[in-house]
Structure formats: C-alpha cells, structure tokens
Amino acid sequence: MIKGALAIFERDLRKFVRTPVLLLMSVIFPLVFLIIFGNALGGTIDHIPIGVTQEDLFRGETPLFSAAMQRMQETETFDITLYRSEEHAKTALDDGAVYAAAVFPAPYRTGGAIRLYIDSSEYLIPSVIESGFTGLIYGLGTPADIEILPIYGEIEYFQFFGVAVIVLAIFTTTMFGGGNTIIMDREMGIIEGYLTTPVKRSSIVLGMIGSGTVKAMFAASIILIVDVLIAGVIIRSLENLILILFVLLMISLGITSFIISFASRFESHVAYSALVAFFNLLLFITSGAFYPHIGMPDWLTWVSWVNPEFYSVHALRCIILRGQGLDVVYFDLVMISVFSLAAIVFGITTFRRTLE
Amino acid sequence: MRAAPFRTGAKRRWVGLSDTRDTLLPERIPQKHTRSVTRTDEQSPGPDIPPSGTDIITLSHLTKIFRNRTDVVAVDDVSTVVKAGEIFGLLGPNGAGKTTVIRMLTTLMRPTSGTAFVGDYEITRDPGAIRRIIGVCPQQGTLDPDLTARENLNFYGKLLDLSDAERKERIPELLKMVGLSDRANTPAGTFSGGMKRKLEIVRAFIHHPRILFLDEPTIGLDPDSRRDIWKHIRTLNEKGTTVILTTHYMDEAEHLCDRVAFMVDGKLVAVDTLENLKRAMPGGDLIEIGTEGVESTVTADLSRLENVIRVREADGIIRISAHNGSRTLPSIVSLLEHREAVITSITIRSPSLEDIFIHITGTKLDARSGGPV
Numbered sequence: 249m250i251k252g253a254l255a256i257f258e259r260d261l262r263k264f265v266r267t268p269v270l271l272l273m274s275v276i277f278p279l280v281f282l283i284i285f286g287n288a289l290g291g292t293i294d295h296i297p298i299g300v301t302q303e304d305l306f307r308g309e310t311p312l313f314s315a316a317m318q319r320m321q322e323t324e325t326f327d328i329t330l331y332r333s334e335e336h337a338k339t340a341l342d343d344g345a346v347y348a349a350a351v352f353p354a355p356y357r358t359g360g361a362i363r364l365y366i367d368s369s370e371y372l373i374p375s376v377i378e379s380g381f382t383g384l385i386y387g388l389g390t391p392a393d394i395e396i397l398p399i400y401g402e403i404e405y406f407q408f409f410g411v412a413v414i415v416l417a418i419f420t421t422t423m424f425g426g427g428n429t430i431i432m433d434r435e436m437g438i439i440e441g442y443l444t445t446p447v448k449r450s451s452i453v454l455g456m457i458g459s460g461t462v463k464a465m466f467a468a469s470i471i472l473i474v475d476v477l478i479a480g481v482i483i484r485s486l487e488n489l490i491l492i493l494f495v496l497l498m499i500s501l502g503i504t505s506f507i508i509s510f511a512s513r514f515e516s517h518v519a520y521s522a523l524v525a526f527f528n529l530l531l532f533i534t535s536g537a538f539y540p541h542i543g544m545p546d547w548l549t550w551v552s553w554v555n556p557e558f559y560s561v562h563a564l565r566c567i568i569l570r571g572q573g574l575d576v577v578y579f580d581l582v583m584i585s586v587f588s589l590a591a592i593v594f595g596i597t598t599f600r601r602t603l604e
Numbered sequence: 605m606r607a608a609p610f611r612t613g614a615k616r617r618w619v620g621l622s623d624t625r626d627t628l629l630p631e632r633i634p635q636k637h638t639r640s641v642t643r644t645d646e647q648s649p650g651p652d653i654p655p656s657g658t659d660i661i662t663l664s665h666l667t668k669i670f671r672n673r674t675d676v677v678a679v680d681d682v683s684t685v686v687k688a689g690e691i692f693g694l695l696g697p698n699g700a701g702k703t704t705v706i707r708m709l710t711t712l713m714r715p716t717s718g719t720a721f722v723g724d725y726e727i728t729r730d731p732g733a734i735r736r737i738i739g740v741c742p743q744q745g746t747l748d749p750d751l752t753a754r755e756n757l758n759f760y761g762k763l764l765d766l767s768d769a770e771r772k773e774r775i776p777e778l779l780k781m782v783g784l785s786d787r788a789n790t791p792a793g794t795f796s797g798g799m800k801r802k803l804e805i806v807r808a809f810i811h812h813p814r815i816l817f818l819d820e821p822t823i824g825l826d827p828d829s830r831r832d833i834w835k836h837i838r839t840l841n842e843k844g845t846t847v848i849l850t851t852h853y854m855d856e857a858e859h860l861c862d863r864v865a866f867m868v869d870g871k872l873v874a875v876d877t878l879e880n881l882k883r884a885m886p887g888g889d890l891i892e893i894g895t896e897g898v899e900s901t902v903t904a905d906l907s908r909l910e911n912v913i914r915v916r917e918a919d920g921i922i923r924i925s926a927h928n929g930s931r932t933l934p935s936i937v938s939l940l941e942h943r944e945a946v947i948t949s950i951t952i953r954s955p956s957l958e959d960i961f962i963h964i965t966g967t968k969l970d971a972r973s974g975g976p977v
Binding site for chain 2: 443
C-alpha cells in the first residue's frame with residue numbers, strides 16, 4: 249500500500265513540477281489576490297462627484313447655500329459641480345455624470361427643505377453621500393431639513409451584484425464551453441482531422457466565437473430571468489428588454505472573442521484553465537461588480553480601463569437598474585466593440601493552421 | 605547495415621533497386637511552382653484523374669527537424685514520387701518518420717527544408733488547393749466522440765463544401781458501405797475501434813478526393829476488420845483514387861501496395877514494386893526441411909546442387925536458400941532419400957516483405973528496440 253501511495257505521490261509531483269504555468273500560477277494567484285482583492289474591495293470612497301444647485305440661483309445665494317458650498321469644497325468626500333438649475337443637476341444625475349444632486353431652497357422659501365437626489369443604483373456610495381452630506385449640513389449650525397430622494401428607489405445589494413453576475417455567467421460559459429472546446433480539439437487530436445480540409449482559419453475562429461456567443465447569451469438570459477424573478481430586478485418596457493438583449497449580445501460577443509482568441513494559443517487545457525481562472529477573477533473584481541469602482545486606487549482604475557467586463561457591468565447596470573438608454577451606454581458599447589474586434593483580429597491572425 | 609550493393613552514392617543515398625533509379629532522380633522533380641496540367645473539376649475522380657502512371661506526388665529532399673532541447677531529424681532528405689492510380693505504401697518501424705511525411709504532404713506541418721508537390725501544388729505555397737484534392741485519415745482517432753456517425757460525416761461534408769444534395773446522397777451511401785447504417789445516429793464515442801476506423805476512412809473520401817492518405821489504417825484492428833478495410837481501399841483505388849498509406853504491417857503492404865517505400869530513421873532506403881524488391885533478394889526462395897538428423901556431408905552435397913545458394917542445418921531442420929525453389933525441391937528430396945534421411949516436413953516459401961525489409965535495412969520491422977538482426 250505504501251509503495252503504491254508513494255508511486256502516485258511521486259508521479260503527481262513530477263507532473264506538477266513539469267507544468268511551469270501551474271507552478272507559477274499557484275504562487276502568483278494568492279499574491280495577486282491579496283493585492284487586487286485588498287485594494288479593490290477595501291478602498292476609501294471619497295471624491296464622489298455630486299452636483300449642487302439652488303432654486304432661483306440668479307436671485308442670489310442664501311447664506312446656507314454659500315456656507316454649504318464652502319464646506320463641501322473643503323472636504324475630500326465630495327467633488328462638487330455647480331449647476332444652474334435643478335433641472336440641469338438632475339439631468340447630470342440621470343446621465344450618470346454625478347452620483348447625487350443637492351438642491352438648496354430659494355431665498356424666499358424660508359424653512360424649505362434641501363432635496364438630495366441620490367443615484368441609488370450604486371452600492372455603498374448612496375449611504376456615504378447621505379451621511380457625509382447630512383453631517384456637513386448639521387455641522388454648519390443652521391437648522392435645515394434634508395429630504396433624501398433615491399431616484400431609482402431602494403436597490404438592494406443582491407440586485408446590484410445580481411446584474412454584474414450576468415457578466416460572470418457570460419465569462420464562465422465561454423471559458424468552459426468555448427475556450428475549452430478549441431483546446432480539447434487540439435489536445436484530443438480532433439483538430440488534425442479538420443485541418444486537412446479546406447476550412448479557413450477565419451472560419452474556425454469565427455465559428456467558435458459564434459457558437460460561444462450563443463451559449464453565453466443563453467447563460468446570460470437565464471441569470472437575467474433569475475435576477476427578475478428572485479432579485480426583483482424590474483424590466484420597464486419591451487424597448488428596455490430589447491435594449492438589454494442587444495447589450496447582452498454585444499457583451500457575449502466581446503467576452504467570447506476575447507476568450508476564444510486567448511484559448512486558441514493553448515495546447516493543454518490544464519495551463520489554459522489555470523490562467524483563465526486567474527483572469528476571470530482579476531477581470532471580475534476590477535469590473536466594479538462587487539464594490540464601487542470609485543473606491544479603487546488609481547493604479548487599479550487603470551486595470552479597469554482595459555477590462556471589457558468593466559464596461560459590460562457598467563452598461564448592464566445603466567440599462568437594467570437605472571433604465572437608461574443607448575445615449576448613456578454607447579461609450580461602453582463602443583469600447584466592448586473595440587475589444588471584440590481586436591480579439592477577433594488577434595484570434596484569426598494567430599490561429600495556427602498547422603499542428604506545430 | 606548490410607545491403608551495400610544498393611548504395612550508389614552518398615548524396616543520393618539508397619537508390620537503384622532494379623529499375624527504380626529514375627523514380628528517385630532529382631531531375632525529375634518539377635522546378636516550377638505549378639505544373640502545366642489543366643484540370644476542370646477538382647472534386648470528382650472522373651475524367652480529371654491524370655493518366656495512370658504519371659507522377660501525382662513528388663517529394664524533393666523533404667526534411668523535417670523538430671527543434672527541442674535536442675534536435676530530432678524526423679524526416680531526412682526524402683525524395684521520391686508517387687504515381688497516379690497506385691497504392692503506395694510507406695513502410696517502416698515506429699518512429700521511422702512515416703507520419704511526419706504524411707503530415708507534411710497533407711499540409712499539417714511545414715518542412716524544415718526541401719519541398720513536395722501534391723497534385724500540381726507546392727505544399728507550403730498552395731496548402732489550400734492541396735486540401736481540396738486530398739482525403740486524409742490520420743493515425744490517431746479524429747472523430748468527434750460526441751457527434752453521431754452521421755453528424756461526423758455531415759460536419760466534414762460541410763467543411764469540404766459539399767452541397768446539401770450531395771451530402772444527403774453521399775452520407776447514407778458511405779454508412780452503408782461500412783455497415784454502419786443502423787448505427788448512424790449513435791455517438792461515435794460509443795463505437796468499437798474497428799467501427800471508428802471504418803467511419804474515419806469513409807469520411808476521408810466523402811468528397812471523392814483525387815489522393816487519399818491513410819496513416820496506419822488498420823492499426824490495432826481485428827483480422828476481420830482489417831480485411832474489410834483492405835477491401836474498401838482496393839475498391840476506391842480501382843475507381844481511380846491514388847492511395848498513400850503508411851503501415852508497419854508487412855502483410856498489409858503485401859496485400860495492398862503496388863509499390864512500397866522503406867523508411868528507417870527518417871531516411872528512405874528503398875522504393876520499388878514488391879516483385880522487384882523480392883527479385884532483389886539474393887536468397888531466392890526459402891525451403892525448410894524437417895529431418896530426424898542428417899550427416900554433415902549431406903548438407904555439403906546439398907549445397908552443390910544446381911540453383912542452391914546456401915544450406916544451413918540446425919536441430920534437424922535444414923534451411924536451404926535456392927533460386928526457383930519449387931523446381932529445385934525434387935532434386936533436394938531425391939538426394940535426401942538417396943542418403944536415407946527421414947523427412948518429417950517440407951515447407952517452401954517466397955521471401956516475405958519482412959525478409960526483404962530485414963535484408964535491406966538490417967532492421968526488424970516490429971522490434972526496433974532489438975536493433976540489427
């Protein structure tokens with residue numbers, strides 16, 4: 249028994265040592281986790297962009313407004329933008345340019361409440377704004393009522409996170425279904441059969457991306473249904489649903505192209521799985537899925553800019569949680585398209601049409 | 605190594621078994637990128653097949669080196685031709701480089717140096733055109749185990765650009781040919797080795813390729829399945845398909861091949877028809893006579909008989925190499941009777957391809973580790 253156990257033990261260790269990717273990943277994985285997780289999920293939320301205005305501002309600023317403006321400029325919690333009117337401030341809030349809009353009462357409305365419109369679709373940020381703002385106003389010593397108005401209603405973390413999980417579903421489906429298929433074909437030798445047919449490398453890559461996209465869309469739709477039925481996410485109209493499906497398709501295509509192109513370079517699914525599992529977590533954590541993007545340190549924000557999942561999560565939250573339209577998410581879609589296109593071109597040009 | 609008489613020059617290596625010289629001469633290798641043969645229809649084996657006997661594949665100093673920690677020369681300066689309409693066998697022990705030659709010819713690998721033409725096309729410049737005229741059955745299983753027999757064929761039919769109508773007609777025909785009609789809708793992963801192999805072979809000619817490459821088509825199969833596959837290969841060949849197959853089974857080559865090429869350690873050591881190779885054996889036929897023991901003078905007398913080349917005796921068995929064995933046998937038997945030797949058995953056989961292979965290469969085919977014999 250001991251001899252057998254030793255033989256198994258030795259064989260396994262030999263294989264481990266001979267797979268440099270596994271060896272490297274098993275050391276780097278936890279280290280990167282520490283750095284990324286630690287920074288992405290534990291950052292301080294400050295410099296929150298908020299809009300400020302006062303009713304009938306052209307009639308002059310009230311002492312309350314002036315004092316509050318001065319104090320807000322001094323604190324690090326907020327980065328303030330002054331708007332001409334309530335309407336302008338709310339538009340900026342709707343467009344996602346600011347996380348909250350504070351409207352101070354006009355000079356002639358003595359005793360009127362300050363209306364604080366908050367983007368309630370975010371996690372943590374609304375409560376930071378609320379406590380920061382009320383603390384700041386009460387600190388002025390001038391009695392004033394504050395009316396808190398969450399513009400998207402009460403959104404639970406479950407919904408906030410649930411929407412982001414759609415992106416995770418797309419990634420994992422492609423990782424197992426699309427990426428692995430292309431590697432298993434190579435590993436099992438199935439590819440040797442069809443590489444001797446006239447099929448073009450672009451056909452192979454595009455075919456894989458196409459089927460991967462359909463599978464990813466399927467998984468994404470299931471999670472969307474779960475989000476609606478269990479998390480209580482609301483789909484506002486047929487148009488909203490069509491837009492959601494369109495954005496899901498774009499994201500599925502983008503992430504699938506990314507993974508298939510990456511996978512087509514691998515010979516062994518062990519090395520691929522180790523690397524992709526690592527990328528999966530790296531991309532998902534820096535996408536803002538768990539924790540507001542605003543809380544991340546600058547260097548990690550840079551990772552987000554080159555992360556297609558960041559744009560995907562943002563686009564989905566905009567259209568699902570906030571009911572925003574193409575005018576808000578077009579930039580996300582442009583970025584996702586750029587990633588898709590780059591990945592497809594990379595995938596086709598680097599796909600090896602031989603067994604070497 | 606023995607067989608020095610066949611070596612005609614260091615540069616050209618092994619050439620000139622009887623009349624094969626011209627098949628290996630470099631000047632017969634086309635210099636131009638595309639030869640001036642015009643064909644109208646590349647898909648059908650009909651009238652576009654080049655006249656039987658013209659060169660359809662030409663290998664010119666084809667070399668493949670796998671660069672790793674230590675460089676391995678898998679294919680070493682191989683030059684030969686395959687003629688249209690023949691079944692050409694590439695023989696050699698495991699690791700001789702047969703599969704690598706096939707992989708280069710079927711565009712799966714690029715040569716390190718040298719070149720080859722398949723049909724009218726050069727393997728590195730026109731791989732796409734080559735893929736349209738060849739059918740390939742690789743050595744290891746390449747069926748998708750999750751797809752059914754029909755789906756596997758359909759997949760390849762589509763990759764090979766067959767129309768819906770062609771596929772609809774061809775697939776049932778192929779399934780019937782290999783007796784898999786009733787298993788058409790079963791996943792290929794559940795098939796036996798023989799069934800898988802047959803399916804892969806018919807898959808290789810779903811599009812009526814002009815040239816069919818079969819890499820170890822019957823490896824690991826039972827005798828019935830092997831005979832079945834041989835029958836299919838011969839039928840295809842009779843319809844005009846040129847077949848190149850690799851094997852390390854001598855009986856397979858003897859049953860199927862018009863010409864064979866011997867490969868050892870990446871080098872081509874002989875190319876010829878079986879008849880010519882056999883004729884080249886110095887030993888002629890082999891006669892084995894079992895006796896209850898003979899005097900040593902008997903063997904000396906036997907070796908003096910006409911046509912007898914060599915006589916050896918061990919453990920009561922006399923082994924005689926003789927030209928024209930069946931005609932020489934009566935005089936051998938009468939000599940033995942005259943000397944009152946008791947004959948217990950007589951066998952007479954032509955040298956097998958295995959004997960020829962050993963004679964030419966100095967290596968056994970199935971027992972590479974055993975070294976020279």
